[in-house]
Amino acid sequence: MLPCNRVFPIRESFPQMPPLESKSERGATYAESVPNISTRIRTGLYAGFRTSLRIIAVSVPLYVGVTLLKGTPVLDMLGGVFAPWMGVFGLPGEAAFAFVAAFLLNIYAGIAVIVPLNLDSFQVTQCGLMMGIAHDLIVEGGVLSTTGTRGWVLSLCRLIIAAASGLLLRGLWHIWGLL
């Protein structure tokens, strides 16, 4: 038997070749040759709707849950526990749930919690900044660790950077507000 891979290093000579697992996270496939435009549009629409459905399946129950809890004292009580922590970033205590959802699930889960809380423009921007940096830590930490760099170190970095950027933005907003 010839060691085919050594004699013909096929994968190395074609950098644009698809990986062995040809499905990406969102189900888009890497075609070997460039597909024509209508195929690409169809692939894109299909992948987009599939992604949307997966996101909606998580965010709708969360949104409904938070909206219903808002009518009860439970959310206020739990929010009060986190108020001193979130207050550092200029956010209400209830926003802590949005961060938990964003860290463990994804940014859309965080959004599903934020919207019923009726935050002001600064608070939404602050959430967008901090959650944009640190979200989906479990899945993305896994992805980053497969590249050889330690995933949990980067996840920890993201949490620290998110906190730092939150403090920075609050400071900047304060300065802009005064000018």
Add this chain to the structure above:
Amino acid sequence: MEALTSALGGAATLSFKLILIIVPLVTVFEVLRHLPIFRRAGNLVEPAMKGVGLTRDAAIPLFTGIFLGIAYGAGIIIRVAQQKGLPGRELFLMGLFLATCHSVVEDILVFVVIGGNGFVILGVRLGLAVLLTGLMARLWKTD
């Protein structure tokens, strides 16, 4: 019962907004990503990447992560990192940059839709990513 109906109505509105952002974005990406200009984009950004301690080998995974996000770009990021045999230092710097600044189009658009300021979010994230990665590249010298 009324509360449930209004909650479901709000959830439907939010879902509709999310679909309106995600579907066109994914479709546009799928159409554009085969264009040769994106394969050659590495030349243009090389000087900028040097400043944060990265070489052009890292261009494709870096820009995939910046525009698409880590989860969606996973296939490309993992594949290129392995094929090009990126050294540990570069992988860490790329990871640090992406940790701060990734999936900028989609993540920022969804927050703009619910009332946030997109320019502020983008500015702080990009600035912080360049600052942190540049700093780290100078601290962690190549041997």
